[in-house]
Amino acid sequence: MMSEALAQTYETDGFAFPVDVVSASEAQEIRDDLELAESDLADDPEKLMLLRAYPDRLLPSFDRLTRNTRLIDVVTPILGPDLMVWSSGLFIKEADSPKIVSWHQDLNYWGLDNVNEITAWVALSPSTIESGCMRFVPGSHTRQIVPHTDTYDDNNLLSRGQEIAVEIDNSDGVDVILQSGQASLHHGHLFHSSGPNTTTDRRIGSAIRYISTSMKQNSGDRSLVALVSGEDHYNHFTVAGSPRGRLAEEDFDLCRRDAKIKRRVLYEGSDPSKGKRYSGRWRE
Numbered sequence: 001m002m003s004e005a006l007a008q009t010y011e012t013d014g015f016a017f018p019v020d021v022v023s024a025s026e027a028q029e030i031r032d033d034l035e036l037a038e039s040d041l042a043d044d045p046e047k048l049m050l051l052r053a054y055p056d057r058l059l060p061s062f063d064r065l066t067r068n069t070r071l072i073d074v075v076t077p078i079l080g081p082d083l084m085v086w087s088s089g090l091f092i093k094e095a096d097s098p099k100i101v102s103w104h105q106d107l108n109y110w111g112l113d114n115v116n117e118i119t120a121w122v123a124l125s126p127s128t129i130e131s132g133c134m135r136f137v138p139g140s141h142t143r144q145i146v147p148h149t150d151t152y153d154d155n156n157l158l159s160r161g162q163e164i165a166v167e168i169d170n171s172d173g174v175d176v177i178l179q180s181g182q183a184s185l186h187h188g189h190l191f192h193s194s195g196p197n198t199t200t201d202r203r204i205g206s207a208i209r210y211i212s213t214s215m216k217q218n219s220g221d222r223s224l225v226a227l228v229s230g231e232d233h234y235n236h237f238t239v240a241g242s243p244r245g246r247l248a249e250e251d252f253d254l255c256r257r258d259a260k261i262k263r264r265v266l267y268e269g270s271d272p273s274k275g276k277r278y279s280g281r282w283r284e
Helices: 004-013 024-040 045-053 060-066 069-079 249-266
Strands: 015-020 083-087 090-093 101-104 117-123 134-136 174-176 182-187 192-194 203-212 224-229 238-240
Touching: 004 015, 004 069, 015 069, 015 174, 024 045, 024 060, 045 090, 045 249, 060 203, 060 224, 069 083, 069 117, 069 182, 069 203, 069 224, 134 182, 224 249
Parallel strands: 224 238
Antiparallel strands: 015 182, 083 203, 083 224, 090 203, 101 192, 117 182, 117 203, 134 174, 134 192
16 A cells, blocks of 8 residues: 555655556566567557557556556555546657657646546656656645646647646756656646656656546546446446457557547647647548
């Protein structure tokens, strides 16, 4: 279970780390599975994009990661025993890449009706200052959603290149250094960002978004989730089981249908043709 010290840090700062989830060798096995899948899909840009948005829906290794008891045990004391995964998208910075993530708050653009959400960001490669680890502003989760500006910057990994439109002192940021197999937890209102990868290795992380089953989309859409702990008494989402196989066509079809919903939610009030995530040609 979540230690008392870790729980207190999360309540006070809006984040906690590191959480040991899997061993370095197990993390390498998950990474190897991902990179083999990337190779298998190298000639199919649409499926490759879906893989990076829905690794837990398409690879059993990532489905098992979202259900890892060490993650469930640290999230349950905060959100309760009934848990869903809203997404587990990958944030990959290639070696020697200028890609960054600007200061932002997650729940600004997910279209969810409440704050009962925790992101567990699991490192599948070392996440260091040099590789562009995340940075958190302690205590910023206590603020409500602040204004954001859409930049659609090519070097910004966020869906809309969104960034907080209020001044932030970079010196307030805490570097979230993680080894492979470790995770950080952060609140959906927390100010966070990350810098470029200046190393010779990829920086790979899976952002697992745990939500309480009581949550719902403000739009009324039934987006795709996985029930990973407890029971769903609300029926607000489309609940999928574990992947039917590795890169199964039926699972790609599920992801395509959900990607249309995610695009509508994430790009509400903006131009979705400029967006980066859940974009591309979705087959009917």
